Amino acid sequence: MRVDGLLKRYGEKVAVRDVSFEVGEGEVFGILGPNGAGKTTTVESIAGLRVGDGGAIRVLGIDPWADRPALTRVLGVQLQESRLQPKITVDEALTLWSSFYDDPVPWRGLVDRLGLGAQGGTRFADLSGGQQQRLSIALALVGRPRVAILDELSTGLDPQARRQVWEIVRELRADGVTVLLVTHSMEEAQQLCDRIAIIDGGRIRALDTPEGLIRGATAATVTTFTASAAVDLEDLRAAAGVSSVRADAGRIVVEGADGAALAVLDRLRQQRVTPSGLRIVDGSLDTAYLDLTSTTSEEQPA
Numbered sequence: 001m002r003v004d005g006l007l008k009r010y011g012e013k014v015a016v017r018d019v020s021f022e023v024g025e026g027e028v029f030g031i032l033g034p035n036g037a038g039k040t041t042t043v044e045s046i047a048g049l050r051v052g053d054g055g056a057i058r059v060l061g062i063d064p065w066a067d068r069p070a071l072t073r074v075l076g077v078q079l080q081e082s083r084l085q086p087k088i089t090v091d092e093a094l095t096l097w098s099s100f101y102d103d104p105v106p107w108r109g110l111v112d113r114l115g116l117g118a119q120g121g122t123r124f125a126d127l128s129g130g131q132q133q134r135l136s137i138a139l140a141l142v143g144r145p146r147v148a149i150l151d152e153l154s155t156g157l158d159p160q161a162r163r164q165v166w167e168i169v170r171e172l173r174a175d176g177v178t179v180l181l182v183t184h185s186m187e188e189a190q191q192l193c194d195r196i197a198i199i200d201g202g203r204i205r206a207l208d209t210p211e212g213l214i215r216g217a218t219a220a221t222v223t224t225f226t227a228s229a230a231v232d233l234e235d236l237r238a239a240a241g242v243s244s245v246r247a248d249a250g251r252i253v254v255e256g257a258d259g260a261a262l263a264v265l266d267r268l269r270q271q272r273v274t275p276s277g278l279r280i281v282d283g284s285l286d287t288a289y290l291d292l293t294s295t296t297s298e299e300q301p302a
């Protein structure tokens with residue numbers, strides 16, 4: 001799948017500009033970003049549900065804006081807040097969806113795995129929010145898609161259902177299905193995605209593996225300790241690679257690049273302060289994400 005210079009406007013507002021990326025077959029590609037960043041616009045353009053004002057998209061060689069019928073044969077889409085006809089039951093919806101495809105999956109197994117086995121006769125309107133979500137995932141996958149777009153896959157799911165859908169995504173990848181995953185969950189992104197694009201203000205701010213994003217963040221490591229005596233925090237802030245220093249519940253917390261911890265220990269030695277309960281841990285995707293989005297989220301495209 002290839003997205004080249006995607007541009008999408010809603011009236012005067014530019015929702016997405018100059019978004020380009022490529023996703024390999026069998027890759028799980030995550031799209032992260034704050035509310036209103038342009039994630040849904042991007043994936044709905046890929047699904048052919050919105051037509052861009054510029055750029056080009058190809059999904060397995062198909063142009064989604066020109067040939068949606070060809071695309072729907074290979075694409076499965078689970079959209080944010082999908083709505084079905086209120087009276088359709090779970091079984092009816094799956095039977096109907098299956099009839100659209102040449103080689104659908106035997107959907108009973110899928111429904112059981114998603115914990116909807118007992119809801120076969122329940123109408124869409126009578127399902128809980130999480131059950132509706134599970135059904136929309138089942139419908140996205142029933143056609144044995146080669147590309148799956150999952151927008152907020154696990155929003156509203158209980159922890160068990162969440163693990164179950166993660167397992168299903170891993171199996172899709174193992175079967176060579178390309179997965180585009182929009183999520184607000186850093187844990188989900190870290191667990192599932194081979195690569196992640198962080199979108200903010202309609203542009204891609206970073207694109208890398210989860211590990212690469214963490215390594216590149218200003219808070220790649222977090223060092224915490226209790227000090228034996230008063231610490232000159234300004235002096236620590238000046239140490240090489242340090243991005244922030246704060247006192248938190250009696251402990252000093254230092255965030256910084258890879259080498260920051262050593263530089264801080266050196267400064268402490270010079271200050272004749274002994275750190276106790278010293279912990280140096282890797283930064284998380286959360287810190288990398290906040291790093292990449294906090295300074296730009298106020299910025300509006302000109």
Ligand SMILES: Nc1ncnc2c1ncn2[C@@H]1O[C@H](COP(=O)(O)OP(=O)(O)OP(=O)(O)O)[C@@H](O)[C@H]1O
Binds near residue numbers: 010013034035036040
């Ligand atoms: N149909 C529309 N008409 C007008 N503006 C729209 C429309 N759809 C989206 N927008 C605007 O485009 C921008 C991008 O919206 P989009 O839904 O793509 O964001 P998102 O990243 O998916 O956000 P969220 O995390 O809240 O789902 C927002 O400013 C939104 O208000």
